[in-house]
Amino acid sequence: MIAAPSSIAAPAALQTRDLAVGYRTRRCRRAVLERVSVSVTRGELVCLLGPNGIGKSTLMRTLARMQPALWGAVEIGGDALSSLSGSELARRLGVVLTERVGVESLRVRQIVELGRYPYSGWFGGLDTRDHDVVTWSLEAVGASHLAERDFAQISDGERQRVMVARALAQEPVLLMLDEPTAFLDVPSRVELMVLLRRLTREKSLAVVLSTHDLELALRTADVIWLLMPGGEVVTGAPEDVIATGAIAQAFEGRQIRFHPGERTFRWLTGERGFAGIEGHGFRADMAKAVLEREGYAVEAGGHRSVTVRVDDGGWTVVTDRAHVKGDTFQSLAAHLRARCSPDETDGL
Amino acid sequence: MLCGLTGVFVLAFLLSLALGSTHVPIASVVEVLMRSAAADPGSAIVIEIIRLPRSLTAVLAGASLGIAGLQMQTLFRNPLADPFALGISSGASLGVAVVVLGSGMSVATAFGASTGLAGDALLIAAAIAGAVAVLAVVLAVSSRVDNPSTVLILGLMSGYAASAIVTVLVGMTSPERLMQLAQWGFGSFAGVTWRRLSLFAPITVVGLVVAGATTKQLNALLLGDNYARSMGVAVRRARLLTMLGASMLGAVVTAFCGPIAFVGIAVPHLCRGLLGTSNHRVLVPAVVMLGGIVALAAQVVSLLPGTAGVLPLNAVTSIVGAPVVVTILLRNRRGAIAA
Numbered sequence: 224m225i226a227a228p229s230s231i232a233a234p235a236a237l238q239t240r241d242l243a244v245g246y247r248t249r250r251c252r253r254a255v256l257e258r259v260s261v262s263v264t265r266g267e268l269v270c271l272l273g274p275n276g277i278g279k280s281t282l283m284r285t286l287a288r289m290q291p292a293l294w295g296a297v298e299i300g301g302d303a304l305s306s307l308s309g310s311e312l313a314r315r316l317g318v319v320l321t322e323r324v325g326v327e328s329l330r331v332r333q334i335v336e337l338g339r340y341p342y343s344g345w346f347g348g349l350d351t352r353d354h355d356v357v358t359w360s361l362e363a364v365g366a367s368h369l370a371e372r373d374f375a376q377i378s379d380g381e382r383q384r385v386m387v388a389r390a391l392a393q394e395p396v397l398l399m400l401d402e403p404t405a406f407l408d409v410p411s412r413v414e415l416m417v418l419l420r421r422l423t424r425e426k427s428l429a430v431v432l433s434t435h436d437l438e439l440a441l442r443t444a445d446v447i448w449l450l451m452p453g454g455e456v457v458t459g460a461p462e463d464v465i466a467t468g469a470i471a472q473a474f475e476g477r478q479i480r481f482h483p484g485e486r487t488f489r490w491l492t493g494e495r496g497f498a499g500i501e502g503h504g505f506r507a508d509m510a511k512a513v514l515e516r517e518g519y520a521v522e523a524g525g526h527r528s529v530t531v532r533v534d535d536g537g538w539t540v541v542t543d544r545a546h547v548k549g550d551t552f553q554s555l556a557a558h559l560r561a562r563c564s565p566d567e568t569d570g571l
Numbered sequence: 572m573l574c575g576l577t578g579v580f581v582l583a584f585l586l587s588l589a590l591g592s593t594h595v596p597i598a599s600v601v602e603v604l605m606r607s608a609a610a611d612p613g614s615a616i617v618i619e620i621i622r623l624p625r626s627l628t629a630v631l632a633g634a635s636l637g638i639a640g641l642q643m644q645t646l647f648r649n650p651l652a653d654p655f656a657l658g659i660s661s662g663a664s665l666g667v668a669v670v671v672l673g674s675g676m677s678v679a680t681a682f683g684a685s686t687g688l689a690g691d692a693l694l695i696a697a698a699i700a701g702a703v704a705v706l707a708v709v710l711a712v713s714s715r716v717d718n719p720s721t722v723l724i725l726g727l728m729s730g731y732a733a734s735a736i737v738t739v740l741v742g743m744t745s746p747e748r749l750m751q752l753a754q755w756g757f758g759s760f761a762g763v764t765w766r767r768l769s770l771f772a773p774i775t776v777v778g779l780v781v782a783g784a785t786t787k788q789l790n791a792l793l794l795g796d797n798y799a800r801s802m803g804v805a806v807r808r809a810r811l812l813t814m815l816g817a818s819m820l821g822a823v824v825t826a827f828c829g830p831i832a833f834v835g836i837a838v839p840h841l842c843r844g845l846l847g848t849s850n851h852r853v854l855v856p857a858v859v860m861l862g863g864i865v866a867l868a869a870q871v872v873s874l875l876p877g878t879a880g881v882l883p884l885n886a887v888t889s890i891v892g893a894p895v896v897v898t899i900l901l902r903n904r905r906g907a908i909a910a
Contacts (some may be wrong), residue, residue, distance in 0.1 A: 328849045333790075
């Protein structure tokens with residue numbers, strides 16, 4: 224349904240050159256990010272990541288023309304962002320915002336029909352093609368069965384999908400979503416990301432979304448735009464930003480460490496010394512998780528302040544002084560906490 | 572549902588022509604309207620000279636207030652907004668108060684005392700002048716403001732300021748003049764003659780058409796300013812056009828009929844409650860219809876059919892209307908906060 228001009232060498236869906244974003248007051252311009260030069264092509268899913276307050280939203284708002292750029296250039300589909308009229312822009316760029324839509328007594332289909340705004344006539348009447356696009360958009364996000372439901376009465380995840388359908392009804396080249404997974408439970412988050420990824424593939428859409436959901440983004444995105452604490456923007460495949468250590472550098476604090484192999488963050492471990500694990504398989508991994516949560520660094524060799532032996536029957540904590548046994552991981556954690564007395568801080 | 576509303580509308584219109592100090596049977600009303608030769612000449616005069624312009628005024632005023640209320644409620648996303656949200660009626664009251672209370676010292680006396688009609692025309696002009704003055708101030712300031720709530724507060728403040736000046740004027744005047752001011756404050760559809768209607772009708776119809784043309788924008792604005800902008804709405808322009816249109820409707824009705832409360836705020840809620848939708852493509856025609864019905868009903872009740880007494884229109888709209896609205900909103904709670 225979306226007319227994909229695949230025959231011509233399509234310009235980048237979105238491209239910026241030396242873009243600076245930030246705020247202007249009467250006297251001065253305060254840049255939050257400078258020299259941003261990034262681009263997205265159709266068929267790519269981009270996740271914008273960065274610590275809180277670094278300027279993710281400011282960048283998203285600037286790219287969607289909701290606030291003016293300080294300087295530099297933004298092009299959407301080959302034309303300067305500032306040269307497009309409101310409805311021209313709306314035909315190229317669909318937006319899903321963080322803000323919750325508080326509309327009452329409007330059916331889902333009517334919400335999606337609003338996406339035809341830049342195409343419909345003076346009084347907003349829709350022709351058959353408009354109705355076809357609306358139906359297609361609802362199908363694309365798997366919300367056809369919701370069409371006649373009241374928008375206010377569906378779940379958060381469904382609502383977010385409907386807002387995506389509404390943006391799709393604008394038949395854009397580029398879809399921008401500001402923290403679309405923020406209010407969703409875990410299954411809905413994954414579903415939404417899978418949906419967006421499918422849209423980039425099947426409808427040759429470019430998608431840019433900002434998110435705090437690092438692990439999901441690293442698993443799903445084609446390209447990561449990573450905003451670094453210094454105001455620099457690092458781009459690359461998820462594996463690139465992991466391999467170069469950029470992710471770790473951007474997010475690691477005194478309390479957390481990034482584990483590249485697992486693509487997850489862990490609490491900073493080791494303040495209670497080293498621990499060893501004897502045993503294999505799933506239960507050994509669980510025991511490791513317990514030890515790390517309780518503040519031990521789990522290592523193969525070296526001086527250990529504690530060793531945990533794991534087998535199918537339960538756990539045994541082996542120290543210089545005694546052996547203690549138990550069966551659940553809860554009791555293991557409780558025992559490790561109980562060991563935390565002043566005279567046992569030699570491992571620090 | 573729209574068909575039902577149309578039916579009720581026609582019925583209310585005929586009833587408003589039939590009922591009054593002298594009762595004219597519905598059949599005769601139809602005969603007069605059809606210009607049938609069999610029509611009773613006496614009834615024809617009563618209906619054509621007095622009741623028809625009055626009922627037409629009621630319909631136009633009710634529709635205008637309803638539409639203006641709907642526009643304001645959507646624009647400000649506030650269920651309490653009404654056509655006078657920008658201080659229009661206070662401005663109109665100020666204009667009228669200046670003329671009525673200040674006429675002792677002004678040229679208006681010589682002007683107005685000679686013919687009663689000229690005095691009324693002067694009131695209309697004064698009300699419009701007052702409303703326009705307040706509106707101009709609010710719009711001028713609000714063009715620098717991006718936040719709708721701030722605009723709403725600006726309107727509220729300008730309304731308070733205008734009312735305060737009226738209070739000062741009231742404090743310095745004589746009881747007879749106060750009575751005249753109070754009379755205007757009661758509100759009435761009866762003061763609009765055919766000649767006035769030839770001015771009143773075109774203005775309100777233009778306002779209603781402008782409102783009809785903004786249904787597309789109003790629907791998009793339901794999702795909020797940011798979403799509306801992302802779909803190609805020129806938000807500032809739409810907001811200005813809507814505020815201007817709604818305020819002019821409110822100002823014109825106030826000038827000709829006095830400050831009629833309640834209709835503008837209640838009719839949109841009633842329509843949402845009855846129709847269960849926020850879609851303006853349905854709401855706009857429904858509000859026009861129901862606004863007319865409510866105004867006609869209030870008009871009929873205020874005449875206390877069968878007696879010679881007359882109740883203030885403003886009192887009727889609120890006393891009879893408030894319980895009706897509360898009932899409908901409580902029965903259908905989803906419509907209650909749909910703005």
